[in-house]
Amino acid sequence: MRWFTTLTAVAVWALSVPATCLPRGDADLKDLNSKLSSKARIYLPGSSGFADVSARWSELEMPASNISVVPAIEKDVVETIKFASKYNIPFLAVNGVHGSITTLGRMDWGVSIYVGEMSGVKIAPDGKTATILGGTMSKVVTDTLWAAGKQTVTGTCECVSYLGPALGGGHGWLQGHHGLVADQFVSMNVVLADGTLKTIGPSSDLWWAMKGAGHNFGVVTSVTVKIYPLVHQNWAIETLMFTGDKVKEVYQAANDNLLKGGTQDVNVINWSYWFNLPQVDPTGPVIAFYIIQEGVGAVDSKYTKPFRDIGPFSVEPAAGTYRDLAGWVGINLDAPPCAKAGLANPRFPIYLEKYNATAQQQIYNLFAKATNASSPFAGSLFMFEGYSMQGVKAVDAASAAYAYRGDNLLIAPLLQYQPAGPVRDAQAKQLGNEIRELLRKGSGRTDLHSYVNYAYGDETAKSWYGSEAWRQTKLKALKTKYDPKGRFSFYAPVA
Ligand SMILES: Cc1cc2nc3c(=O)[nH]c(=O)nc-3n(C[C@H](O)[C@H](O)[C@H](O)COP(=O)(O)OP(=O)(O)OC[C@H]3O[C@@H](n4cnc5c(N)ncnc54)[C@H](O)[C@@H]3O)c2cc1C
Numbered sequence: 001m002r003w004f005t006t007l008t009a010v011a012v013w014a015l016s017v018p019a020t021c022l023p024r025g026d027a028d029l030k031d032l033n034s035k036l037s038s039k040a041r042i043y044l045p046g047s048s049g050f051a052d053v054s055a056r057w058s059e060l061e062m063p064a065s066n067i068s069v070v071p072a073i074e075k076d077v078v079e080t081i082k083f084a085s086k087y088n089i090p091f092l093a094v095n096g097v098h099g100s101i102t103t104l105g106r107m108d109w110g111v112s113i114y115v116g117e118m119s120g121v122k123i124a125p126d127g128k129t130a131t132i133l134g135g136t137m138s139k140v141v142t143d144t145l146w147a148a149g150k151q152t153v154t155g156t157c158e159c160v161s162y163l164g165p166a167l168g169g170g171h172g173w174l175q176g177h178h179g180l181v182a183d184q185f186v187s188m189n190v191v192l193a194d195g196t197l198k199t200i201g202p203s204s205d206l207w208w209a210m211k212g213a214g215h216n217f218g219v220v221t222s223v224t225v226k227i228y229p230l231v232h233q234n235w236a237i238e239t240l241m242f243t244g245d246k247v248k249e250v251y252q253a254a255n256d257n258l259l260k261g262g263t264q265d266v267n268v269i270n271w272s273y274w275f276n277l278p279q280v281d282p283t284g285p286v287i288a289f290y291i292i293q294e295g296v297g298a299v300d301s302k303y304t305k306p307f308r309d310i311g312p313f314s315v316e317p318a319a320g321t322y323r324d325l326a327g328w329v330g331i332n333l334d335a336p337p338c339a340k341a342g343l344a345n346p347r348f349p350i351y352l353e354k355y356n357a358t359a360q361q362q363i364y365n366l367f368a369k370a371t372n373a374s375s376p377f378a379g380s381l382f383m384f385e386g387y388s389m390q391g392v393k394a395v396d397a398a399s400a401a402y403a404y405r406g407d408n409l410l411i412a413p414l415l416q417y418q419p420a421g422p423v424r425d426a427q428a429k430q431l432g433n434e435i436r437e438l439l440r441k442g443s444g445r446t447d448l449h450s451y452v453n454y455a456y457g458d459e460t461a462k463s464w465y466g467s468e469a470w471r472q473t474k475l476k477a478l479k480t481k482y483d484p485k486g487r488f489s490f491y492a493p494v495a
Contacts, residue, residue, distance in 0.1 A: 027087035029067070035079040039072035039117075053114040056097045057337075058345035059419050060428075061105025061457065063092050063490060065112035072117055074189060074197065074221040077134075081219065082195030084111050085487065092490050093219045095135055096161035099491060100345050102457030107490045113219060116161075123148055123227065129186050134221045136162045139326075139333065145227055146323060152227045153181045153391075157331040159338035163223065167214030168453035168492075169402035171410060173292075173325055176266040176388025177228075179395045182211035182402060184225040190218035193487040197221070209478045212401030212452070213465055215491035216475075217482050232267075232295035236319045237328045238304045240291070240312040244274075244284040247364045249310045251355040257306045258291070259354055259386060262408045266388045267294040268303060271329055274367060274382035280313065284368035285382070290329055294322075343379075344425070347414045348432035349454035350439050351407035359442025363435050367413060370431050376417045376424055377431070385410040401475060403466025404449050411439060412454045432456060452492045464492050 033042060043049035044067060053068045069080045084091040090110030115135035121144040123130045130152065132141055139158040145151055153172040155165035162181075165171070170181025178184065187201040188210065198218075200206050209217050242250055250272075258270045269292040274285040289307060293299045297319045308315060318328060326332040363382075371377045386409050397405045413435050415428045433456075440448055450463040465475055475494045479486075486493070 027083075027089060032069075032079060032083040035083075036069070036076050037072050040076040041070040041072075043068040043070065053094060053116070054112065055340045056100075057340055058098075058100035059342055060100065060344035060346050060425060061102035063094075063104040063107035063112065065092070065107065065110050067110075068094075068112045068114055070114045070117050074118070074191070077113060077115070077118075077191045077219050077221055078195050078197050080111060080113050081191050081193070081487075085194050085485075090490075091487065093134075096137060096159060096164050097340070098157070098160045099164060099453075100347065101452075101455050101492055102346070103492055104457075104490050115219065115221075118221065121145065123150065124224075127229075128227065129224050130227045131222055131224045132162055134163055134219065134223075138162050138165070142323065146230065149230045150227045151230050151322070152184055152225055153178050155181065156326060156329075157337060158326045158333045159331075163214075163220050165453055166223070167210065167212075167220070168451070169212050169400070169404075170453075171385065171387055171451075173269060173322070173387070174228075175391050176264075176269070177391050178226070179391040180211075180400075180402060182214075182400060183391070183395050184227075185211060186224040186226060188223040189221045191221060192218045193483040193485065206478060206482060208399065209401050209475060209482075211399075212403065213475055213492075213494055214401075215452075216479060216488045216494050218488065230322075233321050234297060234319065235292065235294050235322055235325060236296050236299045236317065237290055237292045237325075238299040239314075239316040239318070239328070240289045240304070240307045241280075241314040241316075242287040242289065242310065242312050243281050244287065244364055244368060246310050246312075247287060248357040248361050250287055250289055250307065251360040252357040253306045253310060254289075254386065255354050255357075257303065259408055262353060262389060262393075264386065264388050264408070266390045267296075268292065269388060270386040272384040273330075274364070275380070276371060276373070276378055278373060282373070284364070285371065286313075292325065292328070342419070344417050344419045344428065345414060346428055346432060346456050347383075347412040347454045348436040348456050349410060349412035349451045350436050350443075351404045351449035351451060352409045352411060352439065352443050353407055354409070356439075356442035359438055362438050362442070363413075366431075366435055366438065371415075376420065377415050377428065379416045381414045381416065383410075383412050383414060401465055401471070403468070403471060404451070407449055410451055410454070412451075429456070429458065433458070455492060457492075461492075461494050465494060 094114045118133045118135040120133045138154040153174045166181040271290040277286045371380045448463045452464040
């Protein structure tokens with residue numbers, strides 16, 4: 001940590017005195033400062049700017065840095081990484097700050113590179129692609145394209161960046177039509193571990209890795225992606241609320257009427273949440289089951305009737321546009337998941353092909369007991385995401401580092417709690433893994449399929465990137481080639 005004192009001192013000097021008076025430290029921040037563009041900024045701990053770009057969605061195992069660089073242009077990223085590499089200083093790109101994997105906590109000093117000021121979307125004259133800057137939020141992408149009568153696949157949450165989800169594959173409402181967010185990539189500009197800026201496309205060996213394991217290989221300053229004409233503006237949702245005694249029936253109905261062995265209709269999405277609503281049921285969480293349909297003013301009764309027949313305690317249909325979807329499921333800008341509320345938010349994800357109604361009952365019982373009103377985890381949320389999959393399965397599974405095109409459901413308990421030290425963290429970890437183990441056993445699988453972007457952090461690289469030997473070998477070989485010193489190793493490291 002001696003370096004920290006030196007660098008901070010140098011930094012303060014660098015920003016406040018004439019260059020000729022600057023002391024030389026091990027790492028001369030003046031060196032970096034002189035190479036950055038006039039609009040780039042450097043923030044130090046104690047400043048409000050530093051606090052603003054360091055606050056995160058989850059306070060469990062947060063990355064720590066001594067300096068935040070806010071690049072204004074691509075070259076600022078290049079210079080910052082060259083600087084960090086030259087002095088062997090750890091660095092990490094920071095964007096929508098919703099990354100919550102505990103491996104991020106391994107960064108205990110260094111430079112954070114907050115890319116959020118590099119934001120913008122430019123549609124190509126032929127209307128077939130758009131170039132998105134590295135720090136653009138998903139909502140900015142959606143809104144900009146919408147205004148031009150276009151769409152592409154983005155993550156669903158409005159406050160998450162475009163590239164954070166994309167580099168791990170990226171799930172979104174339109175994936176049934178077009179594939180994952182990463183499947184839309186056409187080319188990208190990426191700054192590698194040594195500060196080299198590369199423009200890459202399908203002919204680069206790195207291309208494969210950027211689509212699923214991209215956080216391990218570089219900072220993406222811009223990406224050109226496929227965009228599509230806006231075919232349907234209108235979407236509808238039906239929210240059916242159930243008490244926990246209906247859990248088996250609800251998920252059996254989901255298998256039989258929606259998932260249908262992995263052939264869920266392309267214009268239909270099913271999501272559900274479990275959360276405590278004591279005024280309705282003080283004994284266990286309620287089930288909010290969402291059936292979402294594209295291109296209609298009301299969800300077709302062939303999808304909703306089997307669920308209405310189970311006996312929900314409330315049914316709420318709504319109609320609107322694509323841009324209402326995030327609000328309907330509580331992940332719009334004003335919703336709690338977008339707030340930095342000082343909470344720990346670990347998730348324990350597992351991909352599955354279908355629901356096992358018996359396992360759903362088991363995990364309901366466990367979740368209900370562990371998140372009751374007197375528990376520190378009472379604010380938790382269990383998430384079940386059933387997107388349509390045609391577009392994802394249509395892409396050659398070997399074409400990307402993303403490994404789980406065969407699965408149809410993304411399931412994750414989000415154990416939300418007030419940080420209270422290692423004992424509580426350990427309780428959360430044990431509970432989350434216990435729940436996930438029940439799901440894995442219920443699937444009959446021996447291996448764990450885990451979405452890297454939801455991962456807790458104690459999974460293995462095989463769980464994040466696929467257990468096939470060829471995937472692991474390829475990923476490690478690319479890592480050795482492009483990042484031999486393991487500079488990009490804080491987010492689900494490949495090795
Ligand atoms: C409320 C909520 C909703 C979500 N919804 C979705 C969803 O709909 N679909 C989905 O797939 N995932 C979703 N996620 C998961 C999401 O993909 C991850 O949380 C992701 O890490 C968020 O990226 P970020 O930029 O917001 O976070 P950050 O913590 O800023 O970044 C996460 C990681 O990505 C790296 N990174 C970010 N930008 C770049 C870049 N330009 N170049 C290189 N590396 C970069 C960072 O270095 C970091 O390692 C959601 C998460 C939450 C909390």
